Amino acid sequence: MNPVDLLGKIIEISHSNLDLSSRLSAILNIISQDMQFEEVLVYTLDKDKRLTCRFMNPKSILFKMLNQYRCHVGEGIIGSVAQKRTPQYFSIKDISPRFGCLFYPELDGLLENYRTFSFLPLADDSYIYGVLVLCSVSKESLQGPERILLSILSREIGGILRSFELLLSSKKRISELAMLSELGKVLISNVEPHELIKNIALIIAKSLNATFVTIKLEYVLLKLDSQRFTYGIIDSSIQDYIEQLEQSAVKLLRPASLRNSALDQFEGTFKFTLYSAPIASKNRVLGTITICGEKTTQPHILEEDGQYIINTIANYISSGLENTLLNTRLRDVVRELTDAQKRLIEQEKFRSLGEMTANIAHEIKNPLVIIGGFTKRLAKRTHHEPTEDKYINIILKEVDRLETILNEILNYVRESPSLADECNISDFLDEILYLLSTDNSWEQIEIAKDFDPTLPAIPCDSQQLKQVFINILMNAHEAMQGRGKITITTKLVSYNNQPFLSVSLTDTGGGISPGILDNVFNPFFTTKEKGTGLGLAISHKIIANHHGHIDVENILGKGVTFTVYLPLKNNSTKEEFL
Amino acid sequence: MKNLRVLVVDDEENIRLLFKEELEDEGYAVEIASNGLEALEKLKNSNFDIVVMDIKMPGMDGIQTLNAIKNTNKDQPVILCSAYGEFKQDFSSWVSDGYVVKSADTRELKQTIKNILHLQ
Numbered sequence A: 001m002n003p004v005d006l007l008g009k010i011i012e013i014s015h016s017n018l019d020l021s022s023r024l025s026a027i028l029n030i031i032s033q034d035m036q037f038e039e040v041l042v043y044t045l046d047k048d049k050r051l052t053c054r055f056m057n058p059k060s061i062l063f064k065m066l067n068q069y070r071c072h073v074g075e076g077i078i079g080s081v082a083q084k085r086t087p088q089y090f091s092i093k094d095i096s097p098r099f100g101c102l103f104y105p106e107l108d109g110l111l112e113n114y115r116t117f118s119f120l121p122l123a124d125d126s127y128i129y130g131v132l133v134l135c136s137v138s139k140e141s142l143q144g145p146e147r148i149l150l151s152i153l154s155r156e157i158g159g160i161l162r163s164f165e166l167l168l169s170s171k172k173r174i175s176e177l178a179m180l181s182e183l184g185k186v187l188i189s190n191v192e193p194h195e196l197i198k199n200i201a202l203i204i205a206k207s208l209n210a211t212f213v214t215i216k217l218e219y220v221l222l223k224l225d226s227q228r229f230t231y232g233i234i235d236s237s238i239q240d241y242i243e244q245l246e247q248s249a250v251k252l253l254r255p256a257s258l259r260n261s262a263l264d265q266f267e268g269t270f271k272f273t274l275y276s277a278p279i280a281s282k283n284r285v286l287g288t289i290t291i292c293g294e295k296t297t298q299p300h301i302l303e304e305d306g307q308y309i310i311n312t313i314a315n316y317i318s319s320g321l322e323n324t325l326l327n328t329r330l331r332d333v334v335r336e337l338t339d340a341q342k343r344l345i346e347q348e349k350f351r352s353l354g355e356m357t358a359n360i361a362h363e364i365k366n367p368l369v370i371i372g373g374f375t376k377r378l379a380k381r382t383h384h385e386p387t388e389d390k391y392i393n394i395i396l397k398e399v400d401r402l403e404t405i406l407n408e409i410l411n412y413v414r415e416s417p418s419l420a421d422e423c424n425i426s427d428f429l430d431e432i433l434y435l436l437s438t439d440n441s442w443e444q445i446e447i448a449k450d451f452d453p454t455l456p457a458i459p460c461d462s463q464q465l466k467q468v469f470i471n472i473l474m475n476a477h478e479a480m481q482g483r484g485k486i487t488i489t490t491k492l493v494s495y496n497n498q499p500f501l502s503v504s505l506t507d508t509g510g511g512i513s514p515g516i517l518d519n520v521f522n523p524f525f526t527t528k529e530k531g532t533g534l535g536l537a538i539s540h541k542i543i544a545n546h547h548g549h550i551d552v553e554n555i556l557g558k559g560v561t562f563t564v565y566l567p568l569k570n571n572s573t574k575e576e577f578l
Numbered sequence B: 001m002k003n004l005r006v007l008v009v010d011d012e013e014n015i016r017l018l019f020k021e022e023l024e025d026e027g028y029a030v031e032i033a034s035n036g037l038e039a040l041e042k043l044k045n046s047n048f049d050i051v052v053m054d055i056k057m058p059g060m061d062g063i064q065t066l067n068a069i070k071n072t073n074k075d076q077p078v079i080l081c082s083a084y085g086e087f088k089q090d091f092s093s094w095v096s097d098g099y100v101v102k103s104a105d106t107r108e109l110k111q112t113i114k115n116i117l118h119l120q
């Protein structure tokens, strides 16, 4: 075959649809037959800067041996051709060529059969892809035109390798992008967080063909049943390694990996590579994602740049995850609020229903008392036939029955005080103060507030409690004759080792004279012309019903401090409302 | 013995009648009033040993009347009477001397009056 035909044939093959190794072995075969080279071999350069003999002409004898050893760039003839990117030609007379990193006696013996050796770099202008090796038994040396043809062929083979590499990396990019777009879709979907995380694990595992993907949440905004979400099966023997890796990823705030080489004990059983990356957002670690790629004969997508991929994934999902977590929290809060509102409406309904029932019961009660009362009188007054007595007794029994029912209803629906209200004392006092301040007579009264903002809400009957504080404030107002200062302090105190909330109200009304101090809580005790003397008495009763108490501290000539103590919600009987 | 005087205050005519007859059977001299103001008027003009008063009345209710009575005469015994059992614990009624749940069975009322007036 003339060189032009040969070249044409090779170009035809290289442009065919065959896979890489078929194309290369066809080309190497043609070169071998047409140009009389018994050995035509291709070394390719791997990511780790080592060369491996991967392709051969079908009749090659040396391949089996050379394939077992890999050599570094710069090492041996192959390594140096790859490094210098210039062809080298030898004949057996020159030297027994050292191919790679090693001299091997078996190889030396075989090499004696060949008379020429050619080594050509497979490269383009910027990058080296491998080395072409040709050995001939018959040729004494290579002539100029032959060398030129070989260098053209080596360019062509280099081109094949290059486009294959490009294809491979673009395929990888495409699958990466496809995965990210899948993730993106999931992240903006409205699913529950645990569904979301499960989906993330599934998508990543599927698209990376991973043995398993496990996502562990560190920072928990949510009440999720589980902290770990796994797609695939975790071999129990590597459980500990996963946890170690996750910890170091969180500590270092960057991806960490564990190559199978580090785990000699797994050699031969289960070979794997683990990658872990922190899922971090705004300097807060939400969790970690760990991907396991099993080592197979096919180079795994994770093998080469697993750290880069996992980091991309982790970055991608972190903000989405954060958003989802926040959204869900928000949704929970809104739901809780809606629930609370519903409950309030129910309570309100119940309350008015209760009131209505009470009113009806009350209205029935009077006629019933009258019927029953007069029937009793009838029974007492006259002489009756036995049947009349019987009828009267039936009426009385039924009246009795109805009365019992009514009493039950009336007692049930109007129990006092109902500690059903949850009241935030600061807001509560503010509300009262606002109410009072709408009256002109409070214009000249300065109110100083010192509220503890951390006080919990307390159970109370807010209507009754309001009456207490209004009574105390009105007394202060009256004592100061509409001019002065009221200081209101709230805080948490301990009384008999029980937590109480205290509200102190201090006025500048001159105080109470010691002689009457003991009487101020008595009903009808008043020093005011139009007073009823019931204000403090009622207040005392209400606070007692709340299981609290009121103290007076009197500074004669200055003012009075009334302190109301109210018990905090008892923790053991605490109802989980919100 | 001079009859002890009872004032029954209730807005319901037949209740007044029932209580009046029941108490008269017990030997009391009973007068009636149909609202708070009328009761205060009667109390101003004559003395009663005890007042039996409904709580729920239109206009001036039993509690207000009770307060007004006690303001004028702290020692005037008053028994509150209502369909509501729970007023027994209510702060507004505990200033009264007694509390009776209205019932066709008037024994509790009669007993409460006796207790307050230290009879028997």
Ligand SMILES: Nc1ncnc2c1ncn2[C@@H]1O[C@H](COP(=O)(O)OP(=O)(O)OP(=O)(O)O)[C@@H](O)[C@H]1O
Pocket: A471, A475, A476, A479, A507, A509, A510, A511, A512, A520, A521, A525, A526, A527, A528, A530, A531, A532, A533, A534, A535, A536, A537, A560
């Ligand atoms: N802040 C105060 N400074 C001085 N004296 C006070 C103060 N608070 C209460 N007192 C005294 O205690 C008495 C009883 O108070 P209470 O509130 O029980 O009845 P009142 O104010 O007289 O009448 P009302 O029932 O109309 O409020 C008052 O008359 C007053 O002498």
Ligand SMILES: [Mg+2]
Pocket: A471, A474, A475, A535, A536
């Ligand atoms: Mg007062």
